[in-house]
Amino acid sequence: MYFKNIYLNFKKYSFLLSQLVLRDFKVKYKRSVLGIIWSLLYPVLNMAVLALVFSRMFKFSTPGVNYLVYVLSGLVMFNYFSEASNLSMSSVVANFSLINKIYIPKYIFFFSKCLFVGINFLLTLIPLYIVIFATGTGINIYHLILPYAYICLFMFTLGFGLILSTISVFLRDMFYIYGIVVTLWTYLTPIMYDISIISEKLQIIFKLNPLYYYITFIREIILYHRMPSGLSFIICGISSLLFLAIGLIVFKKNQDKFIYYV
Amino acid sequence: MIKVNNVSMKFNLGIEKNFSLKQFFIDTLSLKRKKNKKSKSEFWALSDVSFEVEKGEVIGFVGSNGAGKSTLLKVIAGVMKPTKGNVEICGNICPMIELGAGFDMDLTARENIFLNGAVLGYSKDFIEQKFDEIVSFSELQDFLDVPVRNFSSGMVARLAFSIATIVDPEILIVDEILSVGDIAFQQKSETKMRSMIGGGTTVLFVSHSLNQIKSLCDRVVWLDHGKIKKIGPSKEICEEYEKTMLNN
Numbered sequence: 311m312y313f314k315n316i317y318l319n320f321k322k323y324s325f326l327l328s329q330l331v332l333r334d335f336k337v338k339y340k341r342s343v344l345g346i347i348w349s350l351l352y353p354v355l356n357m358a359v360l361a362l363v364f365s366r367m368f369k370f371s372t373p374g375v376n377y378l379v380y381v382l383s384g385l386v387m388f389n390y391f392s393e394a395s396n397l398s399m400s401s402v403v404a405n406f407s408l409i410n411k412i413y414i415p416k417y418i419f420f421f422s423k424c425l426f427v428g429i430n431f432l433l434t435l436i437p438l439y440i441v442i443f444a445t446g447t448g449i450n451i452y453h454l455i456l457p458y459a460y461i462c463l464f465m466f467t468l469g470f471g472l473i474l475s476t477i478s479v480f481l482r483d484m485f486y487i488y489g490i491v492v493t494l495w496t497y498l499t500p501i502m503y504d505i506s507i508i509s510e511k512l513q514i515i516f517k518l519n520p521l522y523y524y525i526t527f528i529r530e531i532i533l534y535h536r537m538p539s540g541l542s543f544i545i546c547g548i549s550s551l552l553f554l555a556i557g558l559i560v561f562k563k564n565q566d567k568f569i570y571y572v
Numbered sequence: 573m574i575k576v577n578n579v580s581m582k583f584n585l586g587i588e589k590n591f592s593l594k595q596f597f598i599d600t601l602s603l604k605r606k607k608n609k610k611s612k613s614e615f616w617a618l619s620d621v622s623f624e625v626e627k628g629e630v631i632g633f634v635g636s637n638g639a640g641k642s643t644l645l646k647v648i649a650g651v652m653k654p655t656k657g658n659v660e661i662c663g664n665i666c667p668m669i670e671l672g673a674g675f676d677m678d679l680t681a682r683e684n685i686f687l688n689g690a691v692l693g694y695s696k697d698f699i700e701q702k703f704d705e706i707v708s709f710s711e712l713q714d715f716l717d718v719p720v721r722n723f724s725s726g727m728v729a730r731l732a733f734s735i736a737t738i739v740d741p742e743i744l745i746v747d748e749i750l751s752v753g754d755i756a757f758q759q760k761s762e763t764k765m766r767s768m769i770g771g772g773t774t775v776l777f778v779s780h781s782l783n784q785i786k787s788l789c790d791r792v793v794w795l796d797h798g799k800i801k802k803i804g805p806s807k808e809i810c811e812e813y814e815k816t817m818l819n820n
Contacts, residue, residue: 325690325696329686329691330687333679340678407673411646412651412674413649414691
């Protein structure tokens with residue numbers, strides 16, 4: 311019954327969802343000359359800067375595998391997370407004028423943001439594959455399992471975004487706090503470096519980060535051409551479902567109070 | 573059709589003043605005390621409001637500013653959940669509480685018709701089918717591909733009104749929107765409203781223009797400080813309301 315309601319609701323608002331995602335695309339590139347090409351170019355340029363800084367200046371390297379692919383694969387995943395969670399955090403607050411006037415399920419707003427960034431994410435896979443081929447890394451049959459990690463990342467981000475958007479309604483300071491948190495998180499996630507350069511003791515802290523597992527999962531396949539271990543399948547699945555569940559509970563419990571904090 | 577049962581609505585006026593990071597931690601750390609402490613700034617926007625509306629009836633709401641009219645409409649429209657009581661509704665609702673709330677100023681009029689239509693719960697086929705009708709009613713044919721950012725406020729209101737009134741809802745909630753656009757468009761929008769009302773739609777109508785209420789409504793609900801002061805035939809209530817208001 312409960313799930314049937316969700317499905318019916320979802321069907322009813324799917325057109326709105328598609329309109330909101332479309333709106334985001336239109337607005338995002340409205341006045342830029344290159345338009346959607348930025349979606350492809352941005353992560354590549356981002357990668358180039360990081361690779362330049364870390365491999366030339368700090369002499370980072372990843373023995374046996376290509377450093378460019380290493381950086382870009384981590385970056386693509388992390389960028390999705392940081393952009394989607396940032397946008398979904400502000401989505402409820404930004405749409406207050408609507409929420410206050412018309413009944414719309416409030417999850418629509420950040421779900422549309424996660425989808426919008428998700429489509430953008432799929433576009434960034436194009437430059438990733440170009441780099442994979444250009445550097446001679448090549449592909450293998452295991453690439454077919456990659457969507458598993460993407461789905462885990464999506465669910466994790468959704469859950470995390472739900473928690474963030476709920477907190478940010480009650481506590482606007484969250485926008486500033488989270489900006490700092492994301493910066494810190496960027497450096498605590500092994501994107502530019504390999505986790506092996508961290509001391510054993512500190513590694514435990516690094517491994518509490520679910521993003522580490524999603525990124526490792528896709529690197530196992532893309533860089534090392536091997537099937538990720540059963541354990542990493544389980545950790546990825548459980549961590550993402552756990553965050554999604556927590557997010558849903560937190561959001562559901564608080565969403566009726568949102569309107570008082572306009 | 574619509575049954576409002578003992579609806580009460582509490583607002584906490586102090587929320588914005590007290591809320592800070594410091595307060596947040598103090599409140600979280602002293603959960604026990606928070607429960608005992610009753611907020612002084614509680615405000616009951618509605619208290620124990622009950623009434624019924626039959627199908628096809630046109631109900632007007634009068635009352636001074638802050639009497640709870642808009643809050644009541646929002647509760648009925650499902651935007652707010654009442655603190656106590658409940659609302660039973662059968663039929664689809666078209667809330668015209670604030671026009672153009674769903675517009676994105678960076679998009680063109682054409683794109684906004686689809687976006688705003690989706691916000692109001694229309695289907696894609698429906699909007700495509702009614703697109704020309706919306707455009708011709710708003711008289712904005714020449715500005716379809718102009719971003720709404722460059723519209724005058726009157727033009728925005730015309731577009732919004734045209735989108736909102738294109739449906740034939742079973743329940744129509746109208747909050748002071750008949751005075752949009754220039755004189756010609758006001759005339760047109762009032763005619764449109766009358767034809768919608770004549771078509772058997774149930775209408776909940778808030779306005780400060782007593783003449784409009786008298787001519788459009790069957791019954792009037794008079795709200796005063798969140799309570800129903802009187803319900804009755806529109807002429808009778810309007811006259812009494814006018815007298816009381818002007819004497820104060």
